[in-house]
Amino acid sequence: MTSKSTGSADRWRVFHATGHAPSGPPVPLPKPPPWRQFQGVPPDSDPDTWDVGAARRLGANKSVAQLGEAEIDVVNAAILLRRPLLVTGPPGIGKSTLAYLIAREVGLGRVLQWNIVSRTVLRGGLYEYDALGRAQTVAQLASPRRVETDQVPPADLGEFITLGPIGTALLPARRPRVLLVDELDKSDIDLPNDLLHVLENGSFDIPELVRSKDAEATVHTDDPGGTATIRRGRVECAEFPVVVITSNGERDFPAAFRRRCLPLEMQPPSAELLLAIVEGHLRHRPDGVEALVDEFALRLGSGGTHSVDQLLNAAQLITHHGFPKGQQGRLLIETLLRDLSKAQ
Template sequence: MSTREQTDPGGWHVFHATGQVPGGPPPRLPEPPPWRQFRGGPSQPPPPDGEESALRRLGPGDVIRQLGSDETDIINAALLLRRPLLITGPPGIGKSTLAFLIGRELGLGRVLEWNIVSRTTLRDGLHTYDAMGRAQAIAAWRAGVREAAVAGLDDGADETGSISPAGRQQAPTLGEFVTLGPLGTALLPYDRPRVLLVDELDKSDIDLPNDLLHALENGSYEIPELVRDAAESARVHTSDPGGHAVVHNGRVECKEFPVVVITSNGEREFPAAFRRRCLPLELRPPNREQLLAMVESHLRMRPEGAERLVDDYLHRVRSGGTHSLDQLLNAVQLTTLGGFQAEADGSKLVETLLRDLAKGR
């Protein structure tokens, strides 16, 4: 252990919740424990930059520390142990934002988002196969070859009437119709971990958490369509815009286990087998100073009247209502515009912006 680690209780941290883009080389994660090492390869190119999405989530300014020391310890433990984070807390508190905070501070590139609904299956997250599209493409290819043969544009046919190999067009490959989902893309062999946001897992079918266990534990999966194909490798689409990857023998295995951020609004409990593979983190509502700092970070200023709206927002939250940070930012943005009179007719609009979401209107 280094001298700094002995004197600084946070010396083992690689994540400090600053949200600042690395000025030089991004922080390097320590080696994973032996039971969380994977051997996927060959290495994929670095992922695209995700700063545009991070700006929408975090704002352009420095991110004000909302996480306490206990929460930061849990996040760093998940990073070092290569375990998923299971984040709980009220809706709109910023659970999903944490994935973008980690990605920006550690320089891990674009966050892969997997938004869960009741119909979501594990296959949706791993890969999709467009069988109908492939059938149509093959039919169109065969029709084109026949037309070329008839028109004599393919160097003609031989004595048996077969189309000459020199004139044949390239047949559609199987990989053109396979697209890796967010989870499948995150498990590709990158040199540095990808960030995967699994948003609102508690809305899923009851079987999905258990179905996730194999992929999260083994860091690998197989694509049955490619396993059955005769080709040893296939170039497939990924979840990154315009992204592609080469899959060998139909099997994908990560090189660095991704940073998996799973959010839940607490609508139901997860199986014990799933929970033991995750590190739990419960986010608490921010206080007045943190809310004002967040407003200033997103709007690049502290508008006149922001304090009053923050106090109104906190009063509503403490009265037992369900509210989102987005509501506060919307109210501050609109009501601090020049010419807006919040005390007059605008009071009804403020009430609408800061309404209790639990009432369903």
């Protein structure tokens, strides 16, 4: 773990991996390169993107990422160049948490998270269209037997379209959003290249709205209760989002995809960092937690699969009043800190 200075050598940085939210207005971001500028027009006011879930990920502001100077430079380069950050490393070491750390420190609001499984397709990340729901509503409105009431839902096309995490991240705004594409290596083989096309263009079309006679449509977004106005069926960003793509290294990605991403390999956290993480989440340093952290750090270094969540669970448990000592408590701790790569 390195100390984060603000000397002349790192004045170019907007992210220092401190874990602290801005005390005042967020730091302005430098202009993007000419080849990463887009034509989206921000609305008069940006939506509220306060992320209550970030506290669960990061704990108190003492939380610090396991990033050395070189790794911090890579993150800053990705932000300044408006290029996706491809984060690799073993499961459970904080790859996804990095997106929340960036959002908190740079003041970019709620993280938009897209969790990938083998069945995931690009359209689900862009938008969903409830065609059946609209057909039922249109039929209900057209029925001669329907009762005139304000409770009949509208049939406006936009009411049945919801932008996914990518679609919401690409909405035009004055400051970029943070988009987390989690565990892309679990995807179908074609998804990385499909995703690459959208991230290169910074835009996409919604065919249902393109074919509509209406020039504008108000759709739902991935933000709770959020809506956005789409013109001519096209979504195009004004500020390219900060894209954090995580991978557990279960497969290789196409060269064209890797060429457009900046790689960052995260290393297992040190005992010092693990102790800081525990303090950040529990808001104090429990008695006996140092020995627990040292043991967990040894397990991380010996191979296998372990998650920082296991350490947090064990640390929380030993602070519980009346937690059994001796062999009984030891067996429970062993269960919590087990190697996740094994069946039992």
